[in-house]
Amino acid sequence: MFNLVLFGPPGSGKGTQSEKIVSTYKLEHISTGDLLRNEVSRQTPLGTEAKKYMDQGMLVPDEVVIGMISGRIDESPHSRGFIFDGFPRTRPQAEALDKLLDFKNTKIHLVLMLDVPEPNLIKRLLGRGETSGRSDDNEEIITKRIKEYNAKTQPVASYYHEHGKLEKVTGDHSVEDTFKTLTKHINKYLLPVT
Ligand code: AP5
Ligand code: MG
Numbered sequence: 001m002f003n004l005v006l007f008g009p010p011g012s013g014k015g016t017q018s019e020k021i022v023s024t025y026k027l028e029h030i031s032t033g034d035l036l037r038n039e040v041s042r043q044t045p046l047g048t049e050a051k052k053y054m055d056q057g058m059l060v061p062d063e064v065v066i067g068m069i070s071g072r073i074d075e076s077p078h079s080r081g082f083i084f085d086g087f088p089r090t091r092p093q094a095e096a097l098d099k100l101l102d103f104k105n106t107k108i109h110l111v112l113m114l115d116v117p118e119p120n121l122i123k124r125l126l127g128r129g130e131t132s133g134r135s136d137d138n139e140e141i142i143t144k145r146i147k148e149y150n151a152k153t154q155p156v157a158s159y160y161h162e163h164g165k166l167e168k169v170t171g172d173h174s175v176e177d178t179f180k181t182l183t184k185h186i187n188k189y190l191l192p193v194t
Helices: 014-025 032-041 045-054 062-074 091-103 118-132 139-162 175-186
Strands: 004-007 028-031 082-085 110-115 166-170
Touching (some): 004 014, 004 139, 014 082, 014 175, 028 032, 032 045, 032 062, 032 082, 045 062, 091 139, 110 175, 118 139, 139 166, 166 175
Parallel strands (some): 004 082, 004 110, 028 082, 110 166
């Protein structure tokens, strides 16, 4: 089993690159943003609670997200591995994920961090907002999300660096070039499924 965390600020391309990685390496994609948006659209109690935070560009509380992840991992017991997109976003989430995987006799093998300058992030997210139907489509919420990332999520990079798992990758080249760089790192652990 190979487990990868795709890390980086909002708009750095985690969702875009996850799709390509999933189809090349046949990993299970776990995106907490997608899981939460699904709960919101079904108007579940979890979704209704999460929406209050998401609409303001704030992180959803750790216990909500951690509970959701645990259930999702159990749904795919025979997978080649997981790609975590948008999770963990806080140090407690990172610690909880390590415990959860340890319990399943596996671990995070690699963390790839997409590095993109802030003005480009804002430009990309405003562009996506024109068609996505997501609530984070205006500059005020986008700036708030980036602040939240710098305050609460950025420290997760140090956590993985301390564990010798973090690799930084330039994320503001083209989608294809960025993907090529990511594959160079992943291929050290897992070969593409042809
Ligand atoms: P979530 O949906 O996880 O947001 P995110 O994935 O961090 O950020 P984005 O989706 O905004 O960016 P991305 O990096 O995936 O970029 P993308 O590929 O789309 O979270 C939403 C909310 O849910 C959070 O604010 C929070 O409230 C809550 N939440 C989720 N997980 C949580 C957690 N673990 N804990 C607590 N709360 C949580 O690309 C962006 C745009 O750029 C696209 O238009 C794309 O086409 C374009 N693009 C991508 N790559 C390139 C490139 N190389 N060149 C040019 N354009 C590019
Ligand atoms: Mg995303």
